[in-house]
Amino acid sequence: MTAMHINIQNKTYPKATAPTIADFKLSLKANEFVCLVGASGCGKTTLLNIIANLDKKFQGEIVIGTQQHPKIGYIFQNPRLLPWRTVRENIDLVMEQDHSPAVINALLDTMQLTEVQHSYPEQLSLGMSRRVSIIRAFAIDPDLLIMDEPFVSLDPPTARQIRSHLYNLWQQRPHTVLFVTHDLREAIALADRLIFLSAGPMRVVSEIPVPISRNERDDETAIELFRQQLLQNYPEIKGLL
Amino acid sequence: MKLTKIRTGLSLAHFYPALSIAALLALWQGLAVLINNYTLPSPIAVATVLWNDCLSGELPYHLGVTLLRLVVSFSIAMCLGCAIGISLGRNSKLNAFFDHWLVIFLNIPALVTIILCYVWFGLVESAAILAVVINKLPNVIVTIREGTRTLDQDLLEMARCYQFSKSKTLRHVIWPQLHPFVMAATRSGLALIWKIILVVELLGRSNGMGYQLHMFFQLFDVASILAYTIAFVVVIQLLELVVLKPLDKKALRWRR
Numbered sequence: 001m002t003a004m005h006i007n008i009q010n011k012t013y014p015k016a017t018a019p020t021i022a023d024f025k026l027s028l029k030a031n032e033f034v035c036l037v038g039a040s041g042c043g044k045t046t047l048l049n050i051i052a053n054l055d056k057k058f059q060g061e062i063v064i065g066t067q068q069h070p071k072i073g074y075i076f077q078n079p080r081l082l083p084w085r086t087v088r089e090n091i092d093l094v095m096e097q098d099h100s101p102a103v104i105n106a107l108l109d110t111m112q113l114t115e116v117q118h119s120y121p122e123q124l125s126l127g128m129s130r131r132v133s134i135i136r137a138f139a140i141d142p143d144l145l146i147m148d149e150p151f152v153s154l155d156p157p158t159a160r161q162i163r164s165h166l167y168n169l170w171q172q173r174p175h176t177v178l179f180v181t182h183d184l185r186e187a188i189a190l191a192d193r194l195i196f197l198s199a200g201p202m203r204v205v206s207e208i209p210v211p212i213s214r215n216e217r218d219d220e221t222a223i224e225l226f227r228q229q230l231l232q233n234y235p236e237i238k239g240l241l
Numbered sequence: 242m243k244l245t246k247i248r249t250g251l252s253l254a255h256f257y258p259a260l261s262i263a264a265l266l267a268l269w270q271g272l273a274v275l276i277n278n279y280t281l282p283s284p285i286a287v288a289t290v291l292w293n294d295c296l297s298g299e300l301p302y303h304l305g306v307t308l309l310r311l312v313v314s315f316s317i318a319m320c321l322g323c324a325i326g327i328s329l330g331r332n333s334k335l336n337a338f339f340d341h342w343l344v345i346f347l348n349i350p351a352l353v354t355i356i357l358c359y360v361w362f363g364l365v366e367s368a369a370i371l372a373v374v375i376n377k378l379p380n381v382i383v384t385i386r387e388g389t390r391t392l393d394q395d396l397l398e399m400a401r402c403y404q405f406s407k408s409k410t411l412r413h414v415i416w417p418q419l420h421p422f423v424m425a426a427t428r429s430g431l432a433l434i435w436k437i438i439l440v441v442e443l444l445g446r447s448n449g450m451g452y453q454l455h456m457f458f459q460l461f462d463v464a465s466i467l468a469y470t471i472a473f474v475v476v477i478q479l480l481e482l483v484v485l486k487p488l489d490k491k492a493l494r495w496r497r
Contacts, residue, residue, distance in 0.1 A: 052402050072402060080399040084417040084495045093413055094403040120495040140403065 003030040003176040004051075004144055008060035011046060020046050021058070022201040028144075031174040035187035038197030039240050044180045047202065048074075048146050051178070065143035073137030073175075075147040079129040081121040087132050088117040091139050107135045110169050127158045134166055138173060145177045151186065163189065167217065184230070184241055188212070188223045196237045206234050282464040291468040300472060307450040308476065310438050314373035315430060321374070322381025323423065327415070329382065330389020346379040351437050355444055364445040369438075376437050381426045388422030389415075420492045427485065431477065 004027065011021040020043040028034055038044055049055040051062055052072050064070035081090045091104050108114045111131045121129055130150055137145055150166075151159040167190065170177065181187050187194055188210055196205040208230065216222050231238060266284050273283040294300035329336040355372040362368035392415060400410045442451025450469055457465045 054398055054402060069404065071404070074399070074402045076395070076399065078395065080395050082396065082413060082417070084492075085413065093405075093409070122495065136403075 003032065003065060004028040004178075005063045006047075006051065006060075007062075008047070008050060008058055010060070011043075011050065011055075011058040019201045021050075022203075024060075024202060024204075026195070026204070028176050028178065031176055033170065033177045033179065033190055033192045034195060035179045035181055035191035035193070036195050036197055037181060037184065037187050037237075037240065038202075039199060040182065042197050042199035042240075043202040044197065045148060048148055048178070048180065051144070052146055067143065070143040071140050073140055073142035073145045075130075075133050075137045075145070075150045077148050077150070077152060079121070079126075079133035081129055081132055081136075083121050086118050086120055087113060087124070090121070090132060091136050094136055095139050104135075104139065107139060107169075110172065111135050111165055127154055127162060130154070130162055131165065134162075134169070138169060138175070141173075142175060145175045147177065147179045149180055149182070151181075151183075159186075164218070166190075171214070182241060184227055185223055188226055188230075189217050196234075196240050198240055205236055205240065208234065279461070280463055282467065287464050287467045287471070290464045291472060294465070294468060295472075300469065303448060303450055303453050303469075304472060304476065306448045307435070307438055307442065307473075310370065310373070310442075310449065311431075311435055314370045314377070314438070315434050317370070318374045318377040318381055318430065318434070319423075319426065322378050322426065323385050323419075325378075326382045326385025327389050327419075330386040330392075336386070343379050343382060346375070347383070351376045351440065355437075355441050359445045366446075369441045369446055372441055373434060373437050377430055377434050380433065381430060384422050384426040384429075385419065388419045392418055417492070424485070424489060424492075428481075431480065435473070435477065 006024065006026045008021050008024045010019050010023075012019040024047070036044055036047075046055065050058050050060075051064075052074050053062075064072070081087075082093070085093065088104065088108075091107070092099075095103075105114070108117055111134065113128065113131055113135065116124060116128060121132070124132070134150065137147075151163060154162070163186065179187070179190060191210050194206075194208045194210060196208075197203070198205045210226070212219075212222055212226060269284050273281050291300070329339060354375045358368040358372035358375070362371065396414050396418075397410070400414045405414065438449070439451035439454065442449035443455045444451075446452050450473060453469060454466060457463075457469070
């Protein structure tokens with residue numbers, strides 16, 4: 001079952017001499033977790049904005065699920081919460097009008113944010129704000145979850161903690177995920193499939209399934225071992241990290 | 242020792258407003274005694290006029306009429322100005338076209354608009370209100386347009402991605418960001434509008450503060466002029482204290 005199909009023939013910014021993305025195809029299965037790994041500036045954010053329907057100036061086709069207007073939960077690099085609304089109000093706002101409060105309660109509980117639900121975003125740490133933006137994305141029960149380096153500029157223990165929160169949440173509520181990162185360990189810990197991208201115009205260099213079972217994703221040594229293997233077997237990806 | 246020092250400092254600062262008003266009154270009284278002439282009546286004489294005119298109901302009536310005009314013209318100018326300002330700020334083509342109109346209207350003297358409105362539409366209430374609105378409108382538009390240009394694009398993108406409706410985006414994403422600009426337009430607007438209204442009333446109405454001031458001027462009744470001025474200043478200050486300050490506080494409660 002295909003959850004999403006991307007076919008971008010051409011995306012060229014005005015005044016640019018070469019296209020940023022050309023002849024790019026990618027399909028995701030339902031509830032598949034795919035990590036896009038690539039050097040900065042290779043067009044990942046452009047790709048995400050096209051998929052999220054924020055950028056309509058391209059030639060090609062994006063099909064997500066079966067609906068005309070698919071719901072997309074976008075977890076941006078900056079949390080992008082409304083500073084004048086409390087944590088709970090920020091989540092409330094993206095949901096349908098007649099939603100049940102129990103859904104939000106459960107999400108807040110999983111992300112350990114129940115205590116700060118009535119605080120304003122400016123009173124939270126960056127890690128907490130990131131968790132709120134993760135809840136917001138899950139709250140709409142999206143057809144596709146997009147995450148654009150959501151753990152960048154966090155200290156490693158906090159990043160690891162939020163990553164495991166995210167992973168638990170995703171296992172409780174499976175969704176199709178497109179996750180962008182340049183941290184190979186993070187990608188291995190999360191993904192079913194890794195896709196390595198290079199720039200000018202953006203293209204797929206390698207596509208590698210992650211054979212580590214779901215209950216071993218906490219195992220740092222297994223992840224490290226697979227990383228070593230990858231770098232050895234696919235020397236072309238070294239230049240992308 | 243230190244504690245008492247801080248305490249006295251605080252309590253002194255607390256009395257500064259009262260002290261400065263008292264100083265102004267003392268200065269006024271001194272000057273009145275020195276000049277000893279009907280052109281500068283003493284504070285007590287003015288207070289007597291103020292009290293008597295309040296009791297007779299004359300001052301509250303004219304003050305009320307002027308305030309009603311203020312509320313009506315101010316509301317129209319703010320609503321229209323916000324709508325047009327947001328449209329111009331969000332649409333660069335529209336803005337490029339109407340920018341010249343704005344510059345022209347900003348530079349037309351208030352007196353000219355007032356006279357033209359009276360000439361074209363007669364000495365009627367609607368002409369008076371229209372004249373005030375035309376005077377204030379360009380200011381509101383410019384302030385709100387600047388505010389709209391500073392809107393956070395990241396948040397607007399978020400709203401689009403999460404499929405916020407237009408009214409939801411306006412209410413929850415755009416309006417809170419425009420709030421400081423709306424308050425700035427309100428404050429500068431109130432100060433500007435009531436001065437214009439007095440001129441409008443002086444030129445073409447038969448009631449209101451402006452009309453009364455005109456009468457007092459012809460009678461050289463300085464005590465009444467000062468009494469009416471004080472009453473008006475007090476009302477405007479009350480408006481600031483009772484309406485605007487609490488609005489500010491409520492809207493900015495999310496700030497650290």
